[in-house]
Amino acid sequence: MLYPLIGLLGIMGIDLVSFGVAITTLLGRAIPQPSPLVTLEIETLLAKLTFGFREVWREPRLRALLLISTLFWFFHDLGGAIYDPMILARSNGNAQVLASTATAAGIGGVLGAIILSAWGGPNQKVSGMLAGFIGAGLSKTVFGLGRSSQTWIPAQFCSSLNFPLLGSSETALWMEHIAPAMQGRVFAANALVQQGVSAGAILIAGPLADRWLEPAMATEHPLPMLESLFGSGPGTGMAALYVTTSLAMVLVGLGGFWLANLRGMDPDRQFE
Numbered sequence: 001m002l003y004p005l006i007g008l009l010g011i012m013g014i015d016l017v018s019f020g021v022a023i024t025t026l027l028g029r030a031i032p033q034p035s036p037l038v039t040l041e042i043e044t045l046l047a048k049l050t051f052g053f054r055e056v057w058r059e060p061r062l063r064a065l066l067l068i069s070t071l072f073w074f075f076h077d078l079g080g081a082i083y084d085p086m087i088l089a090r091s092n093g094n095a096q097v098l099a100s101t102a103t104a105a106g107i108g109g110v111l112g113a114i115i116l117s118a119w120g121g122p123n124q125k126v127s128g129m130l131a132g133f134i135g136a137g138l139s140k141t142v143f144g145l146g147r148s149s150q151t152w153i154p155a156q157f158c159s160s161l162n163f164p165l166l167g168s169s170e171t172a173l174w175m176e177h178i179a180p181a182m183q184g185r186v187f188a189a190n191a192l193v194q195q196g197v198s199a200g201a202i203l204i205a206g207p208l209a210d211r212w213l214e215p216a217m218a219t220e221h222p223l224p225m226l227e228s229l230f231g232s233g234p235g236t237g238m239a240a241l242y243v244t245t246s247l248a249m250v251l252v253g254l255g256g257f258w259l260a261n262l263r264g265m266d267p268d269r270q271f272e
Contacts, residue, residue, distance in 0.1 A: 001103075034180035052189025055182055062177060064262040066190060069170055070197050071252045072133050077198040079140065079245035081205035082238045089235030090147060097149045104153045108160030116164045124266040125169040125176070126256070132166025133253030135159075137246050144243035147231055173265055205241070213237030 002011055056062045084098060091097040122128035139159035146152050178186050214237035217226065229243075230236040256262055 003099075048185075051182075052185040052187070055178070055186050056189060059177075060261045061265050064259050065170070065173055065265065066193065068252060068256045068259065068262060069129075069190075070194055072166075072249055073194050074197045074201050075245040075248040075252065076136075078201040078205050079144075079242045081202045082209050082241060085209075086144075086235050086238035086242060087152065089238065090233075091149070097152070100149055101152050101156045104157040105160040108157040109163055112161040112164040115161075116168060121165070121168055121172070125173045126263055126266045129166050129169035129173065130253045130256040132162040132169065133256070134250050135162040136166065137249030137251075137253060140246035140249065141243055144239050144246055145229060177265060209238045209241055213241050 002014075006013075056066055087098045087101060088094070122131075136159050139155050139162065143152055143155035143159065146155060174187065174190070175183065214234070217230070217232070217237040217240065218234075226236075226240055230239045
């Protein structure tokens with residue numbers, strides 16, 4: 001809505017002001033610093049670089065958390081890589097439709113964060129994270145099955161509502177189970193793993209959609225079941241991939257409830 005009124009430079013200006021507000025807020029706060037670790041041995045550069053990975057790998061519960069979150073973001077980014085071209089292909093290149101779904105995502109994310117801030121979040125962080133995985137996956141499944149903005153906009157809004165819940169729950173779990181002095185290197189290791197997986201998902205998505213799924217759905221005799229679900233024409237192959245990755249996100253969330261090591265991270269859970 002703002003683009004015709006103030007143009008791209010105006011929108012970028014608002015973006016920069018929002019960063020200024022965030023930085024100013026942090027400057028006015030006292031951030032406690034953890035006590036430095038006391039160690040008698042001198043760490044080598046390799047030991048420093050691998051510390052985060054070793055810290056996660058030696059604890060079964062942290063390994064389970066890293067595994068489940070990495071799987072979720074792999075399927076999320078695999079579908080997200082073809083999100084824009086899918087919408088443009090299925091809307092005959094309508095940029096306004098694409099912008100409308102982006103606006104719905106922004107409103108859903110902000111509203112989800114406001115609700116979470118007022119609520120305080122769930123006591124059982126693992127359940128909150130997995131519920132967010134499932135909710136996002138179900139919403140994205142509806143999004144992928146849709147063929148018009150009447151479905152895409154509310155589905156994208158509902159999807160974005162889940163991300164403050166799943167993101168804050170996952171971050172809280174890491175912060176509760178990693179000593180403050182170790183968090184920097186552990187978080188860096190986790191970010192490296194997830195960014196590597198994300199890059200792999202993006203590299204896979206394009207060729208998979210362009211060379212396999214789009215040509216398969218463009219044939220004169222596509223699979224009847226797929227045609228009934230996704231219709232025909234440009235973008236149907238990408239829609240099939242998007243729904244597949246969304247259902248995989250749901251399965252990741254459901255599967256997390258079966259991982260005893262992961263569920264054991266909630267303090268009031270008891271296991272044999």
